[in-house]
Amino acid sequence: MTNSPSTLLVTGGAGFIGSALVRQWLEHESASIVNLDNFTYAGLQASLEEVIDHPRHRLVVGDIADPSLVTRVLAEHAPKAIIHLAAESHVDRSIDSPPAFAVTNVVGTCVLLDAAVRYWRTLTGQPRDAFRFLLVSTDEVFGSAQADRPFTATSPLAPNSPYAATKAAAELLARAFRKTYELPLLVVNPSNNYGPRQLPEKLIPKMILAAAADVPLTLYGDGLHQRDWLHVDDCCRALRLVLDQGEPGSRYLIGADHCQTNLHVAEMICDLVDELLTTGQAETDRLPAPAGNSRRRLIRHIEDRPGHDRRYAVDPRPLREELGWSPQIPFAKGLRDTVRWYLENRSWTRQAQEAVQQADS
Numbered sequence: 520m521t522n523s524p525s526t527l528l529v530t531g532g533a534g535f536i537g538s539a540l541v542r543q544w545l546e547h548e549s550a551s552i553v554n555l556d557n558f559t560y561a562g563l564q565a566s567l568e569e570v571i572d573h574p575r576h577r578l579v580v581g582d583i584a585d586p587s588l589v590t591r592v593l594a595e596h597a598p599k600a601i602i603h604l605a606a607e608s609h610v611d612r613s614i615d616s617p618p619a620f621a622v623t624n625v626v627g628t629c630v631l632l633d634a635a636v637r638y639w640r641t642l643t644g645q646p647r648d649a650f651r652f653l654l655v656s657t658d659e660v661f662g663s664a665q666a667d668r669p670f671t672a673t674s675p676l677a678p679n680s681p682y683a684a685t686k687a688a689a690e691l692l693a694r695a696f697r698k699t700y701e702l703p704l705l706v707v708n709p710s711n712n713y714g715p716r717q718l719p720e721k722l723i724p725k726m727i728l729a730a731a732a733d734v735p736l737t738l739y740g741d742g743l744h745q746r747d748w749l750h751v752d753d754c755c756r757a758l759r760l761v762l763d764q765g766e767p768g769s770r771y772l773i774g775a776d777h778c779q780t781n782l783h784v785a786e787m788i789c790d791l792v793d794e795l796l797t798t799g800q801a802e803t804d805r806l807p808a809p810a811g812n813s814r815r816r817l818i819r820h821i822e823d824r825p826g827h828d829r830r831y832a833v834d835p836r837p838l839r840e841e842l843g844w845s846p847q848i849p850f851a852k853g854l855r856d857t858v859r860w861y862l863e864n865r866s867w868t869r870q871a872q873e874a875v876q877q878a879d880s
């Protein structure tokens with residue numbers, strides 16, 4: 520039992536953003552971290568390899584929708600704050616089976632909020648004043664953005680996919696818990712994250728692994744859907760900053776202000792894989808494509824996804840102006856490093872591909 524007032528509880532810390540946050544937290548913060556994750560197909564032990572035995576990291580395997588477990592975790596570890604990331608996160612799966620998304624993203628969030636209020640009410644003095652609940656939502660709750668009109672903190676919720684609808688529902692619950700119980704709660708809406716250890720069912724790793732394997736890179740529709748790509752380490756820096764300095768009751772949009780079409784991203788990936796493999800820059804066992812035979816030839820267009828939002832774009836200025844955050848990793852560099860990471864970390868990618876295949880079957 521930690522029972523330290525300087526412990527952070529993170530949910531979903533075995534996932535893509537969560538595991539990056541755990542690593543960054545342990546490197547830059549002095550507080551301990553309790554990581555609550557029930558290891559769905561999206562939670563990988565391999566993503567926690569570097570931190571699993573860290574003396575300030577405690578892994579609790581359990582479901583956020585289990586009220587007695589969540590209550591016990593809060594009582595035992597007495598966190599000073601919660602960052603809630605655990606979710607079903609893949610839009611395509613939400614189209615195939617929406618109820619699983621409602622169970623985790625809505626009911627699970629409600630259970631966590633309820634337990635958090637009860638726990639927070641047991642606190643007194645400084646720990647009570649300083650307690651924070653940070654809900655990690657998504658820019659997808661706002662629907663599709665108009666050209667040159669990025670989402671702002673006052674954009675209406677208008678989700679188009681079952682995934683986005685469950686995230687919007689979680690936000691509404693959070694709002695109600697703030698209004699009804701005065702829980703000191705903040706919401707963030709990050710744009711599309713990319714970086715190492717993202718499951719290969721998501722666009723960028725899927726394209727990298729297809730290009731590396733010399734198999735078709737499939738894009739929905741014309742591929743001209745735009746996303747504001749944000750490096751996961753920049754996102755985690757923003758989460759830590761908002762937790763530390765954000766105003767309870769506020770919403771912060773996190774984006775890199777760098778919209779790209781999916782087609783352009785796929786082409787960049789093909790070029791990077793060509794380059795890194797043909798020049799032998801990546802330490803990998805894969806064979807290069809024959810010279811002059813660009814992997815761009817592998818790009819294919821398939822029928823568009825129903826309800827597919829054309830564009831996501833957020834206005835990150837308030838986060839920059841109020842809290843002084845700005846992204847540190849330019850997209851070209853972040854993408855190159857990410858491609859290299861996937862080419863060089865075959866053991867992780869094999870496990871991730873198996874996890875996705877099992878979830879598909």
Ligand SMILES: NC(=O)c1ccc[n+]([C@@H]2O[C@H](COP(=O)([O-])OP(=O)(O)OC[C@H]3O[C@@H](n4cnc5c(N)ncnc54)[C@H](O)[C@@H]3O)[C@@H](O)[C@H]2O)c1
Pocket residue numbers: 530531532533534535536537555556557558559560561562563581582583584603604605606607608609623627655656657658686708709710711712713718
């Ligand atoms: N990845 C992005 O681009 C992005 C962008 C904006 C917002 N978000 C949000 O950030 C959060 C994290 O996203 P991610 O990409 O890291 O997701 P992910 O799918 O990679 O990881 C989710 C993690 O949550 C865990 N989990 C799922 N259900 C759980 C439950 N019932 N109890 C405990 N743990 C559970 C999984 O095991 C996994 O470790 C999500 O809330 C997502 O909606 C993600």
